Amino acid sequence: MSWKRDLLNNSRDALIEIINRTFNGEAQKVIELGKAYVNSFRRGGKLLTFGNGGSAADAQHLAAEFVNRFRLDRSPLPAIALTTDTSVLTSIGNDYDFNDIFKKQIEALTTSNDIVLGISTSGQSPNVIHGLKAAKARGAYTALLAGAGGKAMEDEFDLVIAVPSTETPRIQEVHLFLEHLFCDIVEQMLFGEE
Amino acid sequence: MSWKRDLLNNSRDALIEIINRTFNGEAQKVIELGKAYVNSFRRGGKLLTFGNGGSAADAQHLAAEFVNRFRLDRSPLPAIALTTDTSVLTSIGNDYDFNDIFKKQIEALTTSNDIVLGISTSGQSPNVIHGLKAAKARGAYTALLAGAGGKAMEDEFDLVIAVPSTETPRIQEVHLFLEHLFCDIVEQMLFGEE
Numbered sequence A, B: 001m002s003w004k005r006d007l008l009n010n011s012r013d014a015l016i017e018i019i020n021r022t023f024n025g026e027a028q029k030v031i032e033l034g035k036a037y038v039n040s041f042r043r044g045g046k047l048l049t050f051g052n053g054g055s056a057a058d059a060q061h062l063a064a065e066f067v068n069r070f071r072l073d074r075s076p077l078p079a080i081a082l083t084t085d086t087s088v089l090t091s092i093g094n095d096y097d098f099n100d101i102f103k104k105q106i107e108a109l110t111t112s113n114d115i116v117l118g119i120s121t122s123g124q125s126p127n128v129i130h131g132l133k134a135a136k137a138r139g140a141y142t143a144l145l146a147g148a149g150g151k152a153m154e155d156e157f158d159l160v161i162a163v164p165s166t167e168t169p170r171i172q173e174v175h176l177f178l179e180h181l182f183c184d185i186v187e188q189m190l191f192g193e194e
């Protein structure tokens, strides 16, 4: 067996193990996240979401599922990824601080009816934490989707979902799965046939 | 048990089953994809990648892993996501045809040394297929990452990886896993300690 085959097989085993471990407690929290979105939506609120690198990609993926569709043909749902306007991002990074790129956008856009989801595999990226703290200060519902390092943030925000792993790619893969579950639950709660 | 718990558990079972099915044949093809990238890189080529919705997010995620880093601190690797310049995307969509948004960029940017990766869960999105065909016409190495529907395209491109499922979110989750394996193999081939 070549090292490449071993890399594939070991990665698969690790992913399945982390999925199963996430289902011992953490995965159920996406039901809370779904309920928080529905509550926010019913009060006229929206989802604001952000992260770095792969988690920026996730924020945009999530916004697309809400605004366009996940499974169902239904009316558009409010969600905005704060990772896409490169004029806003570079001007804040250049004039103030890269750690403020989400915080300043949150201050511009968030109301107390909103739900704000930060995504960080380390659970520690300063720009994500600053963004969530700004959202908390504005009275929004705050959630952090993280890896094992997110546990340390559990007292800070309304909901912390911490995938029990420290391996960035595996955490990201489980994040995408949890984000899809979140979409599925919201669509079913709002538009599903009971 | 509530329907929400059932949704979670059934989705987990489906994901694990699809991961395992993908490992019966398709997953190994990421080794070919890794080798194709390394070949392209050694000839001065680059990765161009694109898709719609969640697959656009994947294209950007991949470009970030290559340009910045996956696991290793190493020199930047050439990769461009063709999903990010909204001026280019909207002008092509508005003046020509939405189905040409990747094709025209490919015609502007691709050389025969490049590797071009289209991502489509259906394996059928016209803008993705048109983009890949334009890349093939320019002599680039062409790869399609798809769901079960990609099988029908196997004779068209150099490599087709078809995750054996028709469920968009589950296909996307397995795609992200395969994309990470692709990054891992490339980093190890180019920078790993033998």
Ligand SMILES: O=P(O)(O)OC[C@@H](O)[C@H]1O[C@H](O)[C@@H](O)[C@@H](O)[C@@H]1O
Pocket (backbone or CB within 6 Å): A051, A052, A053, A054, A055, A119, A120, A121, A122, A123, A124, A125, A128, A168, B064, B065, B068, B069, B070
């Ligand atoms: O700890 P996070 O907030 O998830 O931040 C990690 C990101 O900045 C990116 O770091 C590296 O570039 C890679 O591991 C990326 O996949 C990751 O998204």
Ligand SMILES: O=P(O)(O)OC[C@@H](O)[C@H]1O[C@H](O)[C@@H](O)[C@@H](O)[C@@H]1O
Pocket (backbone or CB within 6 Å): A064, A065, A068, A069, A070, B052, B053, B054, B055, B119, B120, B121, B122, B123, B124, B125, B128, B168
């Ligand atoms: O078949 P594809 O090329 O993957 O295209 C699907 C996308 O346009 C998007 O369609 C819906 O909006 C959702 O299923 C998204 O997740 C998906 O990326």
